[in-house]
Amino acid sequence: MTDGAAIGLPPIRHNDYSPLRPAALGAWEPSLPxxxxxxxxxxxxxxxxxxxxxxxxxxxxxxxxxxxxxxxxxxxxxxxxxxxxxxxxxxxxxxxxxxxxxxxxxxxxxxxxxxxxxxxxxxxxxxxxxxxxxxxxxxxxxxxxxxxxxxxxxxxxxxxxxxxxxxxxxxxxxxxxxxxxxxxxxxxxxxxxxxxxxxxxxxxxxxxxxxxxxxxxxxxxxxxxxxxxxxxxxxxxxxxxxxxxxxxxxxxxxxxxxxxxxxAPERAVRLVAPYLAHRVPLRRDLRKDPGRRWLVPYVEVVFHVDGAGLEQVREAVGAALSGSVGDVVVTLVAPWPEPSAERRPALGDPAFELRLMREHFSHDDRVRLAARVSATPAPIPFRYTGPVSVPPAPRTLERMIDAVQRDRLGMLVADLAGGRTATLERTEALGRARLLGATGATAVAASVEATHGLRRAQRAEFWPAGQAGQRQGAGQGRTVPGPEQERPAPKTPGRPGPGKGEAERRAPTGPAPRKPRTLLSRIRSALLQN
Structure with a gap:
């Protein structure tokens, strides 16, 4: 390895490569082909x-x-x-x-x-x-x-x-x-x-x-x-x-x-736009169509569901997919039983609940089933991990992403009741940690803190009182400024302007609808709004 850590240099924070001091041209001996x-x-x-x-x-x-x-x-x-x-x-x-x-x-x-x-x-x-x-x-x-x-x-x-x-x-x-x-x-x-x-x-x-x-x-x-x-x-x-x-x-x-x-300026821009819209989620200005699904989602939401009941998981998945951030994919992590042609007791199956979950979500391309969490969700730029028992509120993902973008954080940890946490990770920070050789949750968090920053917050900042259980139509959400502006995200929502480039501004999401009174009506509402 020849990275900064290996030669005793301080970690490079964000893209500030000041710790790297290259030799003057003509005053060094190359060795790399x-x-x-x-x-x-x-x-x-x-x-x-x-x-x-x-x-x-x-x-x-x-x-x-x-x-x-x-x-x-x-x-x-x-x-x-x-x-x-x-x-x-x-x-x-x-x-x-x-x-x-x-x-x-x-x-x-x-x-x-x-x-x-x-x-x-x-x-x-x-x-x-x-x-x-x-x-x-x-x-x-x-x-x-x-x-x-x-x-x-x-x-x-x-x-x-x-x-x-x-x-x-x-x-x-x-x-x-x-x-x-x-x-x-x-x-x-x-x-x-x-x-x-x-x-x-x-x-x-x-x-x-x-x-x-x-x-x-x-x-x-x-x-x-x-x-x-x-x-x-x-x-x-x-x-x-x-x-x-x-x-x-x-x-x-x-x-x-x-x-x-x-x-041919107009045609050049038009040719690029749809390809980048699908593949570069940070181009929020190109994802203005409500209800659309894109090749690369904006956020991966991870729930560990082993031991959870189907109804609880359905509610958590519905919450993640019906919030103010629309381009979301949900990953359900569990020791999923493999399909088998062998005879087994249907009602007495030890994996009964997991088999029900797998069948319930297996035909929805917004829900993935995995045996373990990947080291990085790349090319998805953000990953949220939280307990299935505390689903995201309608604007939880939006608020957490805004905080991470505003403060240029690599990781944001919200403390929940009972020692539980919900974490939003920036993929590029996880990637940097891997490149620096960090393995294991503790080492990765320490590396992310050194290169991109880590902050702990209270639940109330992202689950405002009175919003639990409310659902909001699946739009594309507000976005924050992109690289042309290179400035912090606005604290209040605004309608996207006609400016070019990666203008990561979000359209207003509007008031949340009234909370449905039954689980079935909540699920039906979420499906209709998608």
Missing amino acids: VSVVVPAHGGQHRLDLVLAALSAQTYPDHLLEVIVVDDGSEPPLRLPEIAPPDTRIVTAPSGGWGPAHAVNAGAAVAGGAVLQRLDSDMVVCREHIEALARWHHLCDHVVAIGAKKFIEEPPVTPAGVHEAVRGGSLADAFDLSAALPSSTEETIARLDGLKASRNPYHVCTGPTVSMRREVFHAVGGLDPAVPRGEDTEFAYRLAQHGVVFVPDMAAEAVHLGLPAQRL
Whole structure:
């Protein structure tokens, strides 16, 4: 391990990577092999320029391999005369297409300890690979982000680019005075290099980004089903894994051509929106449709139900699914009996109650049955765990999430009667604890407290007096500001405005309906409101 804890550094709190002190460029000795994966579809001349710049890097040749993934180019791509010594072209496997598919194919055959994605229209400066790789020598859960500017492609040759980069200046090959700055760099500067960012994944765009190879594979690589915005979706999963995002502006690059958002801004936004809505729950601005179900829920609610009765569990599940936060999944944990064709006494079955529960919930895709709690609910961003005997009130989940978001907590523990507790955990904090080697509930809680913060609270803060048993229609709930705003959540609900980005604001939930008088009517009410 080379993480901060292993080399005696204090834990990195949130995304404040200040404890990491990288060596000056040219003043250290690299040891980690780097695999540069370049997805490409056509554009032979641009690829030639990219490889010419890579052939002039300060990172040692014997630690650098370049894998160009030809994603269905016609004619097929070829290796140019000027390229790093260990460069090869592989063909993306059939059955898929697009940048995500190509990057995954390259990562599958890469041998380096560090994976560097570089698009086939990104011409990098001489120290680009070195600048990003130095962070991975300090910490094994860093995602390093390079800088970029957009330019119109000039009439340059690979030999001219190679000479300019080897001489130490991209300006000798490109007119940087006419370059268009990246909006992500403005966000990075405004948020102190992302050290003050609440959601740093949002600016982790794909054209130049690097990470340890095991981190890439641990989160499952990129999602080929996402045709655009796949880098943002991937970065969201990296965030839930617990990584630290580090932008390094010394890793300069020029992007050949203007960004697609400038060429067709409306269509670009519309293309991304539905894919991110399903896969990035923190994009509350994209989940405004009441009653919808999404691919990745916002909250996992966990109940341990061994020894509980069916009616009690039904009430708890109904409470979780009918509150003011609508995109919820419930996990029921118990030693569930396996289905069997063997004859058994139906009425005298020792697992009678659990068999009834399993059948009652087995056809509802919002309810999962599990034998144990997973170490992390990723990619779901929050997990609530509480006693089945104390169901959440209509706004319990909403209030707890608001508190966690407002105070940037990793864990919130509400003390209930009789020594019981209800806990809301932030998934990225659990992921960080795992990356730091914490195992067991006590060690995980201590790690979460050190990196993200932990607070204990009283029941009344989240179960207001007079609300027990009330039910509320299953809406999407209020949301809090996203990374564009990077500010604490409002304390009062407000209607979402038309602003762009991850505006995590919530719509008013309205007054709770009158409490039904019978259990059957409460269940019927909850079902009708879903």
